[in-house]
Amino acid sequence: MVPAPGSKCSILLVEDDLSSGRGLAQLLREDGYEIEVAVDGETAMARLGRLPTPDVLVADYRLPGVDGLEVVAFGRRLHPGLPVVMVTSYPEVIARLERGAGAPTVILSKPLAYAELTRELDRLCDRGAPGESAPGAGRTVEGAKGR
Amino acid sequence: MNEPPTETPFEEMKRYVRFSAADAAALARFGEVATSHFPRIAAEFYERVREHEQAHAVFTGEAQIERLRRSLVRWMERLCRGPHDKSYYEERAKIGRVHVRIGLPQRYMFTAMALIRTAFKRIADELPAAESAAARDALARILDLELAIMLETYREDFVARIQRVERQENERLRRELARSEHRYASAVELARVLVVGLDAAGRVALFNQEAERVTGYARDEVLGGDFVGLLLPEALREGEGARLLAAAAGASPVEEVWEVPVRARSGRERVVRWQLAYAGPTPDESVALYAIGQDVTDERALQERTRQSERLAAVGTLAAGLAHEIRNPLNGALLHVTYLERALKRGAGSDDALETTRFIGAEIQRLSALVRDFLVFARPSPPRRKPTSLQAVCLRATTVVTDDARRVKAEVTTDLASADLVVEVDADKIEQVLLNLLRNAVDAVEGAGGGHVTLRLRRQPRHALIEVEDDGPGLPSPDAPIFDAFYSTKAHGTGLGLAIVHRVLSDHGGSIEVDSRPGRTVFRVLLPIGSGAPVADAEERSSG
Numbered sequence: 150m151v152p153a154p155g156s157k158c159s160i161l162l163v164e165d166d167l168s169s170g171r172g173l174a175q176l177l178r179e180d181g182y183e184i185e186v187a188v189d190g191e192t193a194m195a196r197l198g199r200l201p202t203p204d205v206l207v208a209d210y211r212l213p214g215v216d217g218l219e220v221v222a223f224g225r226r227l228h229p230g231l232p233v234v235m236v237t238s239y240p241e242v243i244a245r246l247e248r249g250a251g252a253p254t255v256i257l258s259k260p261l262a263y264a265e266l267t268r269e270l271d272r273l274c275d276r277g278a279p280g281e282s283a284p285g286a287g288r289t290v291e292g293a294k295g296r
Numbered sequence: 297m298n299e300p301p302t303e304t305p306f307e308e309m310k311r312y313v314r315f316s317a318a319d320a321a322a323l324a325r326f327g328e329v330a331t332s333h334f335p336r337i338a339a340e341f342y343e344r345v346r347e348h349e350q351a352h353a354v355f356t357g358e359a360q361i362e363r364l365r366r367s368l369v370r371w372m373e374r375l376c377r378g379p380h381d382k383s384y385y386e387e388r389a390k391i392g393r394v395h396v397r398i399g400l401p402q403r404y405m406f407t408a409m410a411l412i413r414t415a416f417k418r419i420a421d422e423l424p425a426a427e428s429a430a431a432r433d434a435l436a437r438i439l440d441l442e443l444a445i446m447l448e449t450y451r452e453d454f455v456a457r458i459q460r461v462e463r464q465e466n467e468r469l470r471r472e473l474a475r476s477e478h479r480y481a482s483a484v485e486l487a488r489v490l491v492v493g494l495d496a497a498g499r500v501a502l503f504n505q506e507a508e509r510v511t512g513y514a515r516d517e518v519l520g521g522d523f524v525g526l527l528l529p530e531a532l533r534e535g536e537g538a539r540l541l542a543a544a545a546g547a548s549p550v551e552e553v554w555e556v557p558v559r560a561r562s563g564r565e566r567v568v569r570w571q572l573a574y575a576g577p578t579p580d581e582s583v584a585l586y587a588i589g590q591d592v593t594d595e596r597a598l599q600e601r602t603r604q605s606e607r608l609a610a611v612g613t614l615a616a617g618l619a620h621e622i623r624n625p626l627n628g629a630l631l632h633v634t635y636l637e638r639a640l641k642r643g644a645g646s647d648d649a650l651e652t653t654r655f656i657g658a659e660i661q662r663l664s665a666l667v668r669d670f671l672v673f674a675r676p677s678p679p680r681r682k683p684t685s686l687q688a689v690c691l692r693a694t695t696v697v698t699d700d701a702r703r704v705k706a707e708v709t710t711d712l713a714s715a716d717l718v719v720e721v722d723a724d725k726i727e728q729v730l731l732n733l734l735r736n737a738v739d740a741v742e743g744a745g746g747g748h749v750t751l752r753l754r755r756q757p758r759h760a761l762i763e764v765e766d767d768g769p770g771l772p773s774p775d776a777p778i779f780d781a782f783y784s785t786k787a788h789g790t791g792l793g794l795a796i797v798h799r800v801l802s803d804h805g806g807s808i809e810v811d812s813r814p815g816r817t818v819f820r821v822l823l824p825i826g827s828g829a830p831v832a833d834a835e836e837r838s839s840g
Binding site: 166168169172173175176179238239258259260261262263 | 620623624625626627628629630631632634635638660664668671
């Protein structure tokens with residue numbers, strides 16, 4: 150689970166729920182990921198405008214103000230092919246997210262199954278630098294299933 | 297007063313005009329002189345008739361007129377000669393009836409008689425003075441008698457005609473009445489409303505086909521029976537039943553609309569909306585109170601379902617909002633518990649503490665499953681249909697439950713159709729359906745200490761048939777509302793699994809039914825195989 154030293158996977162986490170954001174950041178950091186947390190869409194956009202570009206964007210769909218899809222769209226305009234994990238507690242919007250977010254996007258539903266998330270993050274980080282095209286449309290993984 | 301009781305109408309007429317033997321003798325003497333004039337008089341008579349269209353119209357031709365002339369001569373001869381007895385009357389009446397039959401208007405009978413009277417008078421005037429007066433008197437009397445006889449035949453005819461018309465009219469009325477009664481009877485019989493009549497004592501006096509259909513009782517079973525006792529549910533007999541009886545007896549005004557459950561023969565209750573009409577006090581056993589009813593059971597049930605689903609939708613919207621809000625704290629809690637578990641492991645915390653942490657994690661998972669199921673149920677998304685291999689979906693679902701099944705000694709086997717079955721469905725949702733059914737089946741045999749679960753897939757002409765069978769103890773009751781939300785027989789069930797199954801299948805135009813007895817429970821899912829183009833090269837087939 151822990152990436153090899155020197156090849157740390159950097160993640161920008163956009164999460165307005167402080168408890169979730171902190172808990173997730175804590176776990177991911179322990180597991181060797183490089184984490185930055187933005188508590189709203191505007192902050193996340195501002196960070197995406199600076200270098201270095203994160204390897205993966207993990208965004209909650211529902212955010213105060215600018216929503217997760219807009220953050221993803223903004224990130225993809227700056228960095229085409231940016232790997233994205235979208236997190237939502239609204240299963241009915243998954244279809245819309247799949248259409249709106251473009252590839253490569255993984256959609257996870259809340260509450261997050263941590264192991265599921267890290268598996269997806271490792272896969273997305275392994276794929277290499279942003280910009281490299283990835284096959285296949287978004288994939289849906291129902292969180293917290295069959296543990 | 298003093299007439300003999302045997303006097304005939306002719307004798308009575310003769311007595312009235314004082315026609316005597318002397319008159320008969322005078323006529324005989326007159327006849328001797330007049331006979332030679334008769335052919336001339338008859339000729340004149342028919343010449344006159346020719347001048348009058350309506351009189352002439354009754355003749356058929358010259359030959360007939362010739363015959364009639366001769367018979368008029370004989371008539372005049374008989375008039376003079378007599379005897380003026382019963383046979384005379386009958387002969388005259390017969391001639392009169394011929395006039396009636398051929399439709400000679402009465403006025404021509406009078407004017408013709410006047411013509412003969414004038415001709416005779418002239419002859420009588422020629423007679424010697426002594427004879428002349430007697431002949432004139434006798435002629436006046438006999439000719440009046442002739443008129444009286446003729447009129448009598450016309451009267452007979454009128455009476456007969458009137459009777460005939462009356463008979464016809466009566467017949468027509470009778471037929472009309474029968475027809476209209478038949479119409480009413482048919483209307484009552486065939487109407488798609490219940491028509492029930494009660495006598496003043498509340499006994500059934502009328503019971504139509506629809507009433508038979510709705511209640512399941514045959515007419516002869518209820519006619520004469522006590523309506524309230526036969527057809528009202530026990531609980532309503534005292535209140536509603538008593539009110540109905542009072543209305544039938546005329547003791548209280550009827551409520552015009554009366555909605556009440558009726559107990560059918562099978563024991564089932566049907567809600568009937570009655571319109572009551574009081575016919576007034578009547579002799580025994582005829583209908584005093586008409587009740588026209590409509591079976592509104594289905595209508596009411598539909599209204600109730602609509603109300604319920606509206607309520608559910610309102611509650612659902614609120615609850616769905618709440619469920620969303622619960623997911624964030626759940627998410628936070630789960631992540632923190634994951635962290636805590638890890639920290640305890642690392643710090644060599646007590647096994648108890650670690651176990652407790654795991655327990656909290658499992659509980660959060662359970663809570664989150666409930667929230668997820670609830671959202672799927674309360675806010676279903678429309679199916680995203682794609683050509684899908686049902687074999688593949690069945691295998692995926694089986695793989696998911698196999699580990700759980702093995703743990704509880706449930707053996708899951710698949711029995712799939714040999715040819716691939718590709719149907720346009722939402723693969724994720726159908727997999728969810730199969731998972732829910734398989735998990736239920738595994739849970740069912742777990743309670744029995746293990747057993748077998750079979751997932752079967754078959755092609756039918758228009759449907760794909762998927763069966764999930766287990767040899768567990770079966771459903772507690774065949775009527776259990778297992779497809780209703782929040783109905784559960786399991787200690788840890790959310791009560792949403794089958795509700796979701798039902799909803800997903802309805803969304804797909806499919807259906808589900810269950811057949812359960814101890815030792816064998818089968819859920820049968822039917823999914824329509826669309827009429828769309830062949831979808832043999834479905835992506836599902838390659839991706840599995």
